[in-house]
Amino acid sequence: MNAVANQETHKDIQGNHANRPQNFISPEVNIFETKDGYVLQAEMPGVNKEGLEVTLEGNELTILGRRNRQELNLSPLYRESSTADYRRVFELDPAIDTGKVNAQMNQGVLTLHLPKSEKVKPRKVTVSD
Amino acid sequence: MIMNSLTRWQRPDLAAWPTFGKLFGLRDELDRLFESPFSELARGSQLLSVWNPALDVYEDKDNVVVTAELPGMKKEDIDVSLHDGSLSISGERKREEKFEGAETYREERFVGRFQRTISLPSAVDGAKVKAQYKDGILTITLPKAEEAKPKQIEVNVN
Numbered sequence: 001m002n003a004v005a006n007q008e009t010h011k012d013i014q015g016n017h018a019n020r021p022q023n024f025i026s027p028e029v030n031i032f033e034t035k036d037g038y039v040l041q042a043e044m045p046g047v048n049k050e051g052l053e054v055t056l057e058g059n060e061l062t063i064l065g066r067r068n069r070q071e072l073n074l075s076p077l078y079r080e081s082s083t084a085d086y087r088r089v090f091e092l093d094p095a096i097d098t099g100k101v102n103a104q105m106n107q108g109v110l111t112l113h114l115p116k117s118e119k120v121k122p123r124k125v126t127v128s129d
Numbered sequence: 130m131i132m133n134s135l136t137r138w139q140r141p142d143l144a145a146w147p148t149f150g151k152l153f154g155l156r157d158e159l160d161r162l163f164e165s166p167f168s169e170l171a172r173g174s175q176l177l178s179v180w181n182p183a184l185d186v187y188e189d190k191d192n193v194v195v196t197a198e199l200p201g202m203k204k205e206d207i208d209v210s211l212h213d214g215s216l217s218i219s220g221e222r223k224r225e226e227k228f229e230g231a232e233t234y235r236e237e238r239f240v241g242r243f244q245r246t247i248s249l250p251s252a253v254d255g256a257k258v259k260a261q262y263k264d265g266i267l268t269i270t271l272p273k274a275e276e277a278k279p280k281q282i283e284v285n286v287n
Contacts, residue, residue: 028237030235030238044200045199076185076186079186
């Protein structure tokens with residue numbers, strides 16, 4: 001686990017561009033398991049399809065959402081929302097077929113479908129006489 | 130067990146307040162409350178709090194702009210109303226039925242009603258208010274009433 005952590009920190013430093021805020025907030029997620037696979041939903045308001053990066057490295061799934069920052073000539077009076085981008089890392093069940101992961105973005109919610117590979121799906125065996 | 134293989138990987142130096150899905154029962158939650166320092170209690174936990182979507186208020190010389198983070202809503206489920214100089218945003222997010230029978234590993238997203246009310250920093254023209262919902266953010270543009278707009282007065286010095 002520590003090896004993973006170090007690797008992560010290293011990656012963050014390397015990816016640090018001059019004006020890019022590098023502090024991330026962790027999006028809230030729901031994870032469900034259906035008979036065909038997993039469904040992961042992550043809340044990332046302010047992120048559209050273009051700002052989304054989903055990466056799979058081995059069994060590690062990283063979701064990264066960059067906010068669509070519009071240049072508005074408005075002065076803020078009161079602010080509760082965060083300006084940080086979203087990032088969260090998950091360790092995947094080895095049964096997931098990583099080649100068939102599907103992602104959708106709808107109104108700031110990312111939905112990932114993570115299907116189980118065919119060989120691990122429960123199979124019904126008919127008993128012959 | 131499969132259940133452990135989808136757990137969240139957390140960097141050890143980020144001691145975030147844990148979020149409570151169905152994985153933790155109310156009892157665990159209460160145990161935690163008694164063990165936690167007061168500062169953490171003050172921040173609250175999801176189980177005992179309500180959905181308070183983040184609101185921002187901006188202005189320029191012609192408009193007051195209010196934004197609210199409301200990811201994954203249906204447009205029809207958001208209500209915006211203006212009354213006596215205060216703006217209310219309310220709505221409800223329903224549990225998704227298609228996952229009713231599914232095994233739940235994490236449930237951090239809020240379900241249920243929310244309501245936020247703010248008093249507006251200046252008088253607005255209620256008839257010209259516009260609302261837009263995009264990328265999970267509701268943006269309400271409220272044009273300032275004529276009398277509330279800053280006016281430039283020309284002074285002629287002879």
